[in-house]
Amino acid sequence: MTVAKVPRETLANALGADGIAAELAARGHDVVRTGSLGLCWAEPLVEIDGIAYGPVQDIAHLDAARIGPTDEIPALSRQHRLVFDRCGRVDPFDYDPTPIRAHLQRQPADILAEIEASGLRGRGGAGFPAHIKWRTVHDTPSDRKYVVVNADEGDSGTFADRLIMEGDPFRLIEGVLIAGHAIGADTGVVYLRSEYPLAAEIFSEAIDTARGMGLLETFHIELFVGAGAYICGEETSLLESLEGKRGEIRAKPPVPAVAGLFGRPTLVHNVITLCAVPGILEHGGAAYAELGVGRSTGTMTFQLAGNVERGGLIELPFGVALRELIEDWGGGTRTGRDVGAVQVGGPLGAYLTGAQLDTPMTYEALAAIGAGVGHGGIVVFDDTIDLVRQAHYAFAFCAHESCGKCTPCRIGAVRGKETVEALIASERPEVELAIIADLCDVMEQASLCQMGGMTPIPVRSALGLPQGGD
Amino acid sequence: MDQAALAHEIAGRHLDRIGGPITALREVAAEFGYIERAHMEGVADAFNLTVAEVRGIVGFYSDLNTEPRGRTHIRICQAEACQSVGARELTAAAVARFGAGLGETAADGSVSLEAVYCLGLCTSGPAATVDDRIIVRATPEALAP
Numbered sequence: 001m002t003v004a005k006v007p008r009e010t011l012a013n014a015l016g017a018d019g020i021a022a023e024l025a026a027r028g029h030d031v032v033r034t035g036s037l038g039l040c041w042a043e044p045l046v047e048i049d050g051i052a053y054g055p056v057q058d059i060a061h062l063d064a065a066r067i068g069p070t071d072e073i074p075a076l077s078r079q080h081r082l083v084f085d086r087c088g089r090v091d092p093f094d095y096d097p098t099p100i101r102a103h104l105q106r107q108p109a110d111i112l113a114e115i116e117a118s119g120l121r122g123r124g125g126a127g128f129p130a131h132i133k134w135r136t137v138h139d140t141p142s143d144r145k146y147v148v149v150n151a152d153e154g155d156s157g158t159f160a161d162r163l164i165m166e167g168d169p170f171r172l173i174e175g176v177l178i179a180g181h182a183i184g185a186d187t188g189v190v191y192l193r194s195e196y197p198l199a200a201e202i203f204s205e206a207i208d209t210a211r212g213m214g215l216l217e218t219f220h221i222e223l224f225v226g227a228g229a230y231i232c233g234e235e236t237s238l239l240e241s242l243e244g245k246r247g248e249i250r251a252k253p254p255v256p257a258v259a260g261l262f263g264r265p266t267l268v269h270n271v272i273t274l275c276a277v278p279g280i281l282e283h284g285g286a287a288y289a290e291l292g293v294g295r296s297t298g299t300m301t302f303q304l305a306g307n308v309e310r311g312g313l314i315e316l317p318f319g320v321a322l323r324e325l326i327e328d329w330g331g332g333t334r335t336g337r338d339v340g341a342v343q344v345g346g347p348l349g350a351y352l353t354g355a356q357l358d359t360p361m362t363y364e365a366l367a368a369i370g371a372g373v374g375h376g377g378i379v380v381f382d383d384t385i386d387l388v389r390q391a392h393y394a395f396a397f398c399a400h401e402s403c404g405k406c407t408p409c410r411i412g413a414v415r416g417k418e419t420v421e422a423l424i425a426s427e428r429p430e431v432e433l434a435i436i437a438d439l440c441d442v443m444e445q446a447s448l449c450q451m452g453g454m455t456p457i458p459v460r461s462a463l464g465l466p467q468g469g470d
Numbered sequence: 471m472d473q474a475a476l477a478h479e480i481a482g483r484h485l486d487r488i489g490g491p492i493t494a495l496r497e498v499a500a501e502f503g504y505i506e507r508a509h510m511e512g513v514a515d516a517f518n519l520t521v522a523e524v525r526g527i528v529g530f531y532s533d534l535n536t537e538p539r540g541r542t543h544i545r546i547c548q549a550e551a552c553q554s555v556g557a558r559e560l561t562a563a564a565v566a567r568f569g570a571g572l573g574e575t576a577a578d579g580s581v582s583l584e585a586v587y588c589l590g591l592c593t594s595g596p597a598a599t600v601d602d603r604i605i606v607r608a609t610p611e612a613l614a615p
Contacts, residue, residue, distance in 0.1 A: 011593070153590060154588055156587070159590040197602075224493070227495070227533040228532035229531050230587060241489060242488050244517070304593070305595075306551040308593070311593025311594070335555075343550055
């Protein structure tokens with residue numbers, strides 16, 4: 001009997017993976033439902049006895065979709081997978097808990113030292129050094145501490161959290177358990193967005209399986225599904241939401257590491273940050289720190305999306321040039337036209353053009369051109385892009401998603417949207433541009449959180465205004 | 471049982487859960503199609519909140535709808551990755567075809583349209599959902615109920 005691997009993953013399922021799995025089983029294959037390999041352009045990607053086929057439309061004509069041996073697909077073998085090493089390769093529920101049990105035998109101080117040595121920084125967008133958060137929670141006395149996982153992956157162009165939670169949910173459970181052990185927490189809460197129902201289903205199954213294996217005897221993990229609010233990806237808004245309230249921002253300080261969920265010290269991390277932790281313990285913090293460039297250590301899970309021929313998940317050490325990702329890995333635009341602009345790091349990220357595409361993907365190099373890595377999303381547009389319209393959208397999105405707590409964001413986004421409309425109709429655009437530049441300065445400097453504080457980034461880059469007044 | 475009591479009963483299953491009021495309201499919306507004032511009263515009573523607090527929660531989250539939806543509910547992604555491959559044009563075609571704008575229900579109640587901001591299918595846009603069905607590389611035809 002031959003082994004056929006078929007993803008159980010939202011995109012592959014939307015393209016017929018369930019039906020393909022059933023047909024292969026009916027033909028006598030031993031079907032294994034895996035996660036996605038992240039080669040989204042080839043979904044549904046089916047692997048039969050080590051040979052990959054995709055996109056598979058009709059299993060009667062598999063050979064027409066033959067890619068070759070999975071291990072020899074360059075788009076996979078050239079990656080450096082630490083977070084996604086298992087994803088798409090195995091049935092996630094065929095899980096061996098031996099390594100995590102060994103990690104949990106290590107002393108918290110020893111784990112904290114490994115995290116510090118790794119140089120790991122938050123993958124949600126802010127890039128804050130993880131070990132500082134861990135130590136702060138560890139050192140803050142409290143009757144109870146929490147690990148909170150931010151799986152409210154709202155940035156357009158990002159899907160890494162979804163892929164790992166659908167394809168290797170135990171990687172996240174491992175990260176939560178290790179973090180909880182290291183900081184002295186006994187409860188982990190995963191905040192998952194409601195747009196990801198299959199991830200919720202698979203992750204719930206994984207929690208049950210982990211409980212059945214005895215991994216959750218001294219630690220409780222709970223899954224919370226959101227109710228549709230981009231702002232809840234901001235950590236204090238997320239905490240308010242977990243407390244059952246409107247997701248309104250909290251002023252900082254205190255930071256959540258000191259007073260977070262229900263006022264207790266709380267380690268809030270993005271999914272991918274925590275999913276990097278098991279690999280760091282396995283290979284050692286120092287080995288992890290050798291990957292990447294300068295203070296951008298380790299691997300980043302880049303997500304290539306939008307108008308691109310071969311979109312997908314690309315895990316590489318920091319430092320790869322943006323243009324290489326788009327042209328070599330992505331094969332240029334799907335429409336076949338020239339690249340017009342690329343938005344990096346979600347809706348609060350900059351639109352980059354021309355020579356900016358040669359920027360290496362590191363926190364530092366992107367910051368130097370007024371941009372950011374964000375959660376690793378890269379959205380490609382072809383040369384039909386209308387950047388003024390994108391500036392309008394940036395304000396409109398902020399107006400739609402603003403929590404309303406602070407004035408610069410709540411009012412500024414609406415006024416910004418109106419002013420871009422005036423700009424489009426204007427005979428003296430320099431007047432409106434000056435107003436927008438001024439408004440951007442106010443939003444950047446006076447907003448309570450990065451929703452209002454970073455909306456100026458896509459706006460200025462789209463309109464050719466200089467970034468940052470300071 | 472009246473609507474408030476039904477919502478109270480649903481809420482009772484989530485009293486000890488983290489984020490319980492939101493989960494209860496999500497379930498109410500799923501069960502009854504939308505959330506009406508009586509439901510808010512039931513949830514408020516169960517969680518010892520004021521109706522105003524519950525109304526505040528309902529108003530904040532886009533999944534917590536207070537109006538009935540069409541017999542078929544269509545969500546079309548409006549975010550950047552889908553914009554780059556024609557989401558605006560798709561949305562305009564859908565609005566014309568179904569006779570409802572984003573956030574509206576057609577006069578005959580057949581279809582309601584909603585904007586959604588990212589379904590995490592950003593390599594394969596435009597993305598949409600038709601009830602529970604997920605559509606990638608969506609065309610106006612593919613959105614038909």
